Amino acid sequence: MSQTMQAAPSSDVSSAIDTPMLEIKGLLKQFGGLKAVKDFDLSIHQGELVGLIGPNGAGKTTVFNLITGIYVPTAGSIKYCNDSIAGLPPHEITQKGIARTFQNIRLFPNLTVLDNVRIAYHPHAGYGLFDAILHTGKYFQLEKELTERAQEFLAVFSLHDRQGEIAKNLPYGEQRRLEIARALAATPELLLLDEPAAGMNPGEVASLMDLIHFIREKFKLTILLIEHQMRVVMGICEWITVMDFGEVISRGDPEEIQNDPRVIEAYLGRGAAALSQRLREKRSDVA
Amino acid sequence: MKIRPQRTTIGFLVIAVLVIATIQVLINTQILSNFWATLLRIGAVMAIVSLGLNLIYGFNGQFSLGQWAFYAIGAYSAADVTFRWSTMNSASGVVILLFVTTFIGMSYLWIARLVRQVKGIDPLSAFAIYLVGTIFAGYLAVMIGKEVIDPATTFLASLPAGFAMQLVFVLAVLMAGVLAAEISYLFGLPILTLGSDYFGIATLGLTIIVKVLLDNSDTLLGFPEMKGARGMVGIPKLTSWLWVASFLVLVIIVTRNLLHSSAGRAIVAVREDEIASKAMGIDIAFQKTLTFVLGSFFAGLAGGLYAHINGFLHPNTFNFIKSFDPMIIIVFGGLGSVSGTVIASFTWALVLEGFLRLWLPDGFETWRFVVYPLLLLVMMLLRPQGLLGTFEFPFLKQILPKPLQSKIMADKTSSENSAIGG
Numbered sequence: 129m130s131q132t133m134q135a136a137p138s139s140d141v142s143s144a145i146d147t148p149m150l151e152i153k154g155l156l157k158q159f160g161g162l163k164a165v166k167d168f169d170l171s172i173h174q175g176e177l178v179g180l181i182g183p184n185g186a187g188k189t190t191v192f193n194l195i196t197g198i199y200v201p202t203a204g205s206i207k208y209c210n211d212s213i214a215g216l217p218p219h220e221i222t223q224k225g226i227a228r229t230f231q232n233i234r235l236f237p238n239l240t241v242l243d244n245v246r247i248a249y250h251p252h253a254g255y256g257l258f259d260a261i262l263h264t265g266k267y268f269q270l271e272k273e274l275t276e277r278a279q280e281f282l283a284v285f286s287l288h289d290r291q292g293e294i295a296k297n298l299p300y301g302e303q304r305r306l307e308i309a310r311a312l313a314a315t316p317e318l319l320l321l322d323e324p325a326a327g328m329n330p331g332e333v334a335s336l337m338d339l340i341h342f343i344r345e346k347f348k349l350t351i352l353l354i355e356h357q358m359r360v361v362m363g364i365c366e367w368i369t370v371m372d373f374g375e376v377i378s379r380g381d382p383e384e385i386q387n388d389p390r391v392i393e394a395y396l397g398r399g400a401a402a403l404s405q406r407l408r409e410k411r412s413d414v415a
Numbered sequence: 416m417k418i419r420p421q422r423t424t425i426g427f428l429v430i431a432v433l434v435i436a437t438i439q440v441l442i443n444t445q446i447l448s449n450f451w452a453t454l455l456r457i458g459a460v461m462a463i464v465s466l467g468l469n470l471i472y473g474f475n476g477q478f479s480l481g482q483w484a485f486y487a488i489g490a491y492s493a494a495d496v497t498f499r500w501s502t503m504n505s506a507s508g509v510v511i512l513l514f515v516t517t518f519i520g521m522s523y524l525w526i527a528r529l530v531r532q533v534k535g536i537d538p539l540s541a542f543a544i545y546l547v548g549t550i551f552a553g554y555l556a557v558m559i560g561k562e563v564i565d566p567a568t569t570f571l572a573s574l575p576a577g578f579a580m581q582l583v584f585v586l587a588v589l590m591a592g593v594l595a596a597e598i599s600y601l602f603g604l605p606i607l608t609l610g611s612d613y614f615g616i617a618t619l620g621l622t623i624i625v626k627v628l629l630d631n632s633d634t635l636l637g638f639p640e641m642k643g644a645r646g647m648v649g650i651p652k653l654t655s656w657l658w659v660a661s662f663l664v665l666v667i668i669v670t671r672n673l674l675h676s677s678a679g680r681a682i683v684a685v686r687e688d689e690i691a692s693k694a695m696g697i698d699i700a701f702q703k704t705l706t707f708v709l710g711s712f713f714a715g716l717a718g719g720l721y722a723h724i725n726g727f728l729h730p731n732t733f734n735f736i737k738s739f740d741p742m743i744i745i746v747f748g749g750l751g752s753v754s755g756t757v758i759a760s761f762t763w764a765l766v767l768e769g770f771l772r773l774w775l776p777d778g779f780e781t782w783r784f785v786v787y788p789l790l791l792l793v794m795m796l797l798r799p800q801g802l803l804g805t806f807e808f809p810f811l812k813q814i815l816p817k818p819l820q821s822k823i824m825a826d827k828t829s830s831e832n833s834a835i836g837g
Contacts (some may be wrong), residue, residue: 196694215535222696230694236687239680242815246677247684251696253677257705260676261669267676274677279819288818314696 147210149174149350150195150226150318155204157190164190165374168204172318177344177351179365181358181385183394187374188354189231192320195352196228197221208318223251227316229307231323231354237296241287241306244295245278248313278313284346285309285339301332305339312347319343321353325360333357337364362386370394427810435660442656451769452656453724458764459659460721462757463666465744467713470670472742473750474679475706476686478611481618483738484625485599485711487730489591489718491629491641494650494728496587498640501580501651506567509583509590514560515553516593522552523600542604549601584653588662588719595715596708603707607700622735629730646729654723662720663757666713670753671811673709682706683751747794749801754808759801766790 148171155168165187193199197218206214259267282288285305355361362382370378372394393401441447468482496508571579606617632641684692748759771783
């Protein structure tokens with residue numbers, strides 16, 4: 129299938145129309161004999177909201193781990209803003225402007241909500257060890273600014289009245305929100321969300337979708353999202369890439385994906401794919 | 416911006432000065448006997464070692480049994496410096512150690528800058544480069560230092576005797592800390608990449624190596640005055656209560672200031688979740704090295720102070736079994752609690768060697784090693800989080816700022832009414 133993700137957002141006028149923000153080519157990750165990801169291509173332009181879906185074990189999270197440097201790719205290139213980031217240590221990749229959340233929430237469980245966010249702001253703290261140990265004026269000033277920034281992030285996620293609470297004591301939905309708040313405190317331009325709606329009830333999912341739209345506007349983010357709940361994916365993603373067994377099997381906008389027999393086959397099996405094909409034909413016959 | 420010291424900081428300093436002065440008066444008036452004064456000094460020394468270990472294990476999550484090795488290095492190096500001055504009337508110890516620590520430190524800074532330019536260098540190669548640098552810098556330092564010994568000796572001798580002695584002592588203690596920190600940096604390079612349990616075993620190995628080297632210090636290391644396994648005698652007894660208490664206060668302040676900063680939060684983040692810390696842009700290798708080096712620096716300082724309490728050092732004091740003492744203290748006081756560590760250190764020293772020795776009937780003194788483990792057992796059953804848990808005194812506690820209200824909330828609700836549920 130040809131590269132369909134060419135359209136840049138209409139607001140983007142000049143520069144980066146042709147060069148994608150994130151460009152992955154021929155990515156391969158082998159664990160022993162297992163090819164967890166092979167021949168994976170993806171490009172994301174500034175301002176897009178892209179979905180990455182696929183059945184369990186398809187290699188979606190591995191792709192995230194490769195982008196964020198937790199795994200080193202066996203082969204292939206990952207370019208962020210035209211810089212190769214493949215093989216860089218994770219903290220350097222984050223400092224370049226890519227932040228992520230985790231499938232199974234990974235907060236700093238025994239720290240306060242405020243500290244969780246302040247830690248993510250650490251690379252931007254602006255004062256060094258000597259200022260810290262001597263408690264210089266610079267320390268007091270920058271620490272105050274940093275704390276205010278963190279509190280603003282919390283306020284955006286209506287967690288400001290929870291700031292003193294220990295993170296592991298928060299209810300599940302708030303832990304999810306805190307994790308997104310923490311990722312944003314790392315001041316990314318590209319945000320990777322790994323199954324943000326996992327384990328949420330329909331009400332929470334609806335507010336999560338609003339939240340993703342909201343932060344995308346407010347922080348001018350580009351978002352790549354893994355999700356299982358089709359409601360979320362189809363509802364908010366502009367472009368979707370479908371993976372199965374480590375390979376890309378389809379890409380396109382939500383409409384195209386929904387009608388792609390290979391996607392249906394991957395999710396529901398060959399029989400179901402054939403059935404849905406027949407149903408669709410019948411429907412068009414009737415029409 | 417004008418800095419107004421926090422109220423709690425002033426409060427802490429006032430209380431610290433009062434407590435230290437009171438104890439000093441009690442010692443001077445002989446109300447506290449020599450026996451108790453020594454135990455208090457040992458308690459303070461243990462507090463410094465344990466604060467270092469609490470940084471490494473309690474705050475950074477690296478299970479280390481190597482604290483005792485750095486304590487031993489600090490003790491022997493500081494003892495050698497003052498011994499050479501007081502008994503041999505030579506400044507060779509001060510001068511050589513000063514040159515060695517400075518040169519090695521400078522070479523590390525230089526090598527670190529070079530290594531940073533090479534991407535993806537593996538820890539063992541880095542270790543090899545640093546090791547070569549250390550040997551070269553050390554050799555150079557000794558060669559140059561030799562030339563300066565005589566003038567330095569005449570200079571020190573020209574000072575008033577008491578003052579010169581105290582000066583040599585303070586320099587010795589500080590340099591002992593620096594030497595321990597440098598050695599910990601060197602050995603931290605390969606072993607800090609290990610996972611927590613493996614790191615524990617590797618550091619235990621370090622403690623054993625140091626103990627064996629000290630057993631043979633007169634032959635293998637070439638310091639006849641250390642007298643190997645016979646034990647080093649004749650170290651001047653210079654560690655007064657005032658010195659040890661001042662060092663303790665400094666260490667507490669440095670620890671607190673570090674922990675209350677962004678760097679301190681990054682250190683704790685590494686303990687909480689390494690992968691999440693990496694994903695938040697924290698260089699976990701740097702944070703681990705930083706805490707390990709700082710913790711070892713404290714251990715070196717404490718060793719230097721300890722050496723001058725009894726005037727006698729024996730390699731058996733630095734046996735690996737004893738390396739569990741600071742570990743017991745920090746678990747007893749509460750992992751990740753500075754107040755708990757300080758209280759537990761004094762409790763440990765006073766109860767184990769003091770009260771138990773006095774309370775147990777005559778002839779049963781050695782039973783304190785039965786009572787003490789039983790106390791620990793009961794304690795762990797009743798309060799697994801340690802004596803104080805994560806409680807901190809007001810000075811050591813981080814004050815949460817007031818939560819944001821009104822303005823931003825108003826902003827947000829007007830711009831995006833339904834964005835956030837919950």
